[in-house]
Amino acid sequence: MPGPAQKTGVVVGGGISGLIAARDLARTGVAVTLFEAGTELGGCVGTHSVAGLTLDSGAESFATRSRAVPDLMEELGLGDAIVQPNRDGAWLQLAGDDVAAAAQRMPQSGLLGIPADPRAPEIVQAIGRAGSARAALDKVLPVGSLVRRETVSLGEVVRARMGEAVLRRLVAPVVGGVYSSDPDVLDVDSVAPGLRAALAKHGSLSGAVASMRASAPAGSAVAGLAGGMGMLTRALEKDLLALGVNIRTGCPVTAVERSGSGWLVSAAAGAAPVEETVFADALVMATDGPSASDLLTGSVPELAAARPGPGPGVALVTLVVDQPDLDAHPRGTGVLVAADVEAVDAKALTHATAKWQWLADSTGPGTHVLRLSYGRALSAEDSAAAARTSPVKRGDEDLFAQALADASVLLQIPLGVDDVVGWDVVRWVGALPSAAVGHHDRVAAVRAAVEAVPGLEVVGAWLAGTGLAAVTADTRTRIAGLADQLDQL
Ligand SMILES: Cc1cc2nc3c(=O)[nH]c(=O)nc-3n(C[C@H](O)[C@H](O)[C@H](O)COP(=O)(O)OP(=O)(O)OC[C@H]3O[C@@H](n4cnc5c(N)ncnc54)[C@H](O)[C@@H]3O)c2cc1C
Structure with a gap:
C-alpha cells in the first residue's frame, strides 16, 4: 500500500517499455501498479521452449548505435552477459534459376x-x-x-x-x-x-x-545476451519486485478516465469476471498503438484521428535439427530473402546457432537452431491478393512443412522430418507497429496531444520506433519528464 503522501502510478502494458517505465517511476519513490493483459511479461521480448532449449520467441538482439540498452543491462547486472554475434554476417538470397548462384553475402x-x-x-x-x-x-x-x-x-x-x-x-x-x-x-x-x-x-x-x-559507432551493429534476450525481461521483473511494484499479469486494462488531477484505471482482474479500478496520480500507456488510442480517446480526443492501423502479422517457425552438415554455417548467420524468390516463402532465416556462440555451446556440435519468419505488410493492391495466404492464418503443420522446405533450399542442405528434434510456431499479430506513410506526422500529433495532459505519458514502439534501442531510450527520457512533473504536484 502506498504511504499517505506517496504518489501513485499505473503502467498499462508489461512489454519492455512498460517494464522500464515501471522501474524508472518506482525508483523515484512512486508506488507503481503494472497491468499486463497476457500471462507473461516482456511482450515482444519473450521466450519459448523448443527441444528443451529456452529460446527467444521475439527479439533476439539489440542495436548498439546508442548506449541505451547496454546501460540498462549494466544497471540490471547483465553487463557481463552482453555478447557480439558471430562476425560471419548474413547472406542475401536473390531470385534466379540456380538458387545457390543467386545467393551472396x-x-x-x-x-x-x-x-x-x-x-x-x-x-x-x-x-x-x-x-x-x-x-x-x-x-x-x-x-x-x-x-x-x-x-x-x-x-x-x-x-x-x-x-x-x-x-x-x-x-x-x-x-x-x-x-x-x-x-x-x-x-x-x-x-x-x-x-x-x-x-x-x-x-x-x-x-x-x-x-x-x-557517424555510427564502429563495430558490430547489434549485440545480444548470452542466455537470450529473455534474460532482460526476467532481470527487469526481478528488479520491479525488489522495488515493490505491484505486478498484475493476466489483467487487461479495459478503461481509463480522468479523475481530478489523476486517473481511474479499470482492469479485468484475472480469470474472475470482476473489474478492479485503481486511482493513480500518473498514468503510463505502454501498449501497442491501437490499444493506447482506444483507451485514451475519452480523455484525449485528438488521439482518435491519430489512431494507427494494426501492424503486420508475422509467424516465426523455429526448428531444432540434428544435421552436422550445418556446422559449416553455409549461409553465415542467416539469409534475407528477396520477395520475388519463388522457391521460398520465408522472408528471412536466422541460423541462431551460427549467430550466437552461447547457443551453439548449449546445443553442442551437430545440433542447430533455425528460425524462419513469414509475412510482410504489402502495398494496398498487393495486400488484397495476399490476404488469403496470410501466414498467421496458416496452420502449424503447414508452416512447419514450409519451413523445412525453405530451410533446405536456403541453406542448400536437405533437411527432413527425421532430422528435426523439436519445432514451434509463434505468431505475432499487431506486435510490430505499423510505420505506414504518414506515421511520422501521426506520432507528432500524438506527442503534442499527450504533452498537453498533465500526469500522462505514452511510450512504446508505435511512437519510439521498432527495436529495443529506440524503445529503451525514448521510454527513459519520457519517464524522467513524468517524474519531474509529479515532483511539482
Ligand atoms: C518477432 C519479433 C522480433 C523482433 N526482433 C527484434 C530484435 O531482434 N531486436 C530489436 O531491437 N527489436 C526486435 N523486435 C522489436 C522489439 O521487440 C519491439 O520494438 C519492442 O519489444 C516493443 O516493446 P513495447 O513495450 O513497445 O511493446 P510490446 O512488446 O508489444 O508490449 C506491449 C504490451 O502491452 C500489453 N497490452 C496491450 N494492451 C493491453 C491492455 N489493454 N492492458 C494491459 N496490457 C496490454 C501487451 O500484451 C504487451 O505485452 C522484434 C519484434 C518482433 C515482434
Missing part, C-alpha cells in the same frame, strides 16, 4: 540496404551492371521535391534516386526482415529518421547514407 556498407557506393563490387554482383549504372545516377539527379514533400515512402525515395534494382534486390529484403513490410508502405521519416535531411545536405542518397554510416 549481404553487402555491409549500407543503411537499410541502400548502398553508400552503388559501384562497389558486391553491389554490382547483387543488382547487375545496368542496375549499378542506374543507381549511380543518384549522384547527378537533382534532389527535387523528395526532400520537401510532407510524407514520402522509403520505396519512393529509393526508386527515384537509385532505381528499381536497388529497391527490390537490396532494400526490400532488409526492411522485410526488420519491419515485415514492403518499402512502399513504410514512412521514410519513421524508419530512417534524418535520411531526407542528409539527402538535402549531401545532394545524393549515397552521400546521405555514407555520412550517416560514418
Whole structure:
C-alpha cells in the first residue's frame, strides 16, 4: 500500500517499455501498479521452449548505435552477459534459376540496404551492371521535391534516386526482415529518421547514407545476451519486485478516465469476471498503438484521428535439427530473402546457432537452431491478393512443412522430418507497429496531444520506433519528464 503522501502510478502494458517505465517511476519513490493483459511479461521480448532449449520467441538482439540498452543491462547486472554475434554476417538470397548462384553475402556498407557506393563490387554482383549504372545516377539527379514533400515512402525515395534494382534486390529484403513490410508502405521519416535531411545536405542518397554510416559507432551493429534476450525481461521483473511494484499479469486494462488531477484505471482482474479500478496520480500507456488510442480517446480526443492501423502479422517457425552438415554455417548467420524468390516463402532465416556462440555451446556440435519468419505488410493492391495466404492464418503443420522446405533450399542442405528434434510456431499479430506513410506526422500529433495532459505519458514502439534501442531510450527520457512533473504536484 502506498504511504499517505506517496504518489501513485499505473503502467498499462508489461512489454519492455512498460517494464522500464515501471522501474524508472518506482525508483523515484512512486508506488507503481503494472497491468499486463497476457500471462507473461516482456511482450515482444519473450521466450519459448523448443527441444528443451529456452529460446527467444521475439527479439533476439539489440542495436548498439546508442548506449541505451547496454546501460540498462549494466544497471540490471547483465553487463557481463552482453555478447557480439558471430562476425560471419548474413547472406542475401536473390531470385534466379540456380538458387545457390543467386545467393551472396549481404553487402555491409549500407543503411537499410541502400548502398553508400552503388559501384562497389558486391553491389554490382547483387543488382547487375545496368542496375549499378542506374543507381549511380543518384549522384547527378537533382534532389527535387523528395526532400520537401510532407510524407514520402522509403520505396519512393529509393526508386527515384537509385532505381528499381536497388529497391527490390537490396532494400526490400532488409526492411522485410526488420519491419515485415514492403518499402512502399513504410514512412521514410519513421524508419530512417534524418535520411531526407542528409539527402538535402549531401545532394545524393549515397552521400546521405555514407555520412550517416560514418557517424555510427564502429563495430558490430547489434549485440545480444548470452542466455537470450529473455534474460532482460526476467532481470527487469526481478528488479520491479525488489522495488515493490505491484505486478498484475493476466489483467487487461479495459478503461481509463480522468479523475481530478489523476486517473481511474479499470482492469479485468484475472480469470474472475470482476473489474478492479485503481486511482493513480500518473498514468503510463505502454501498449501497442491501437490499444493506447482506444483507451485514451475519452480523455484525449485528438488521439482518435491519430489512431494507427494494426501492424503486420508475422509467424516465426523455429526448428531444432540434428544435421552436422550445418556446422559449416553455409549461409553465415542467416539469409534475407528477396520477395520475388519463388522457391521460398520465408522472408528471412536466422541460423541462431551460427549467430550466437552461447547457443551453439548449449546445443553442442551437430545440433542447430533455425528460425524462419513469414509475412510482410504489402502495398494496398498487393495486400488484397495476399490476404488469403496470410501466414498467421496458416496452420502449424503447414508452416512447419514450409519451413523445412525453405530451410533446405536456403541453406542448400536437405533437411527432413527425421532430422528435426523439436519445432514451434509463434505468431505475432499487431506486435510490430505499423510505420505506414504518414506515421511520422501521426506520432507528432500524438506527442503534442499527450504533452498537453498533465500526469500522462505514452511510450512504446508505435511512437519510439521498432527495436529495443529506440524503445529503451525514448521510454527513459519520457519517464524522467513524468517524474519531474509529479515532483511539482
Ligand atoms: C518477432 C519479433 C522480433 C523482433 N526482433 C527484434 C530484435 O531482434 N531486436 C530489436 O531491437 N527489436 C526486435 N523486435 C522489436 C522489439 O521487440 C519491439 O520494438 C519492442 O519489444 C516493443 O516493446 P513495447 O513495450 O513497445 O511493446 P510490446 O512488446 O508489444 O508490449 C506491449 C504490451 O502491452 C500489453 N497490452 C496491450 N494492451 C493491453 C491492455 N489493454 N492492458 C494491459 N496490457 C496490454 C501487451 O500484451 C504487451 O505485452 C522484434 C519484434 C518482433 C515482434
